[in-house]
Amino acid sequence: MRLYFLRHGDAELGGSVNDSNRNLTSEGVTEAECAASSFRLLKLTLTALLSSPLDRARQTAAIVAKQYPAVQLQVFEHISPTSDPQNLFRELHSFPRDSRILLVSHEPFVSHCIASLISGGSQPKISIKKASLACVEVGSPIQRGAGILLWLLTSEQMKLMSR
DSSP: EEEEEEEEOOBOOSSSOOOOGGBHHHHHHHHHHHHHHHHHHTOOOOOOEEESHHHHHHHHHHHHHHTTTTOOEOOOOSSSSTHHHHHHHHHHTTTTOEEEEEEEEEETTHHHHHHHHHHHHOOOOOOOOOOOOEEEEEEESSOOTTOEEEEEEEEEEEEEHHH
């Protein structure tokens, strides 16, 4: 199984807006479009596209989903900012072993999840900036420490690719 982790693009600052309702800024939309373009350039195949229920992640996922009209975008509760990666791992067992799944989510979840998959630890030793994309390969059953980080692209690298 191959998991692609995409952190949402730049979003409105919190304060007067409830955190779950924060929208992408114009920069965040551009970042999400660059990520979508990078998916096309990399010729990535997706079998599932899962998004956190928070608005900024759903907006990012919707932009990427335009590249994959045959793949239904699903809102997935277990990939919110403070979700426990173990809940995601349990849910992923229902997907076929050859799945290619994009998870559009947030920090600190993305770093914690990747760290758990590749090192077995809960403290991330990686940093996933906004609109960055990581690819982790996992076996079956999905378990802590058994994943392999195949690559990581920053939003800056994806912008260069899409030029």
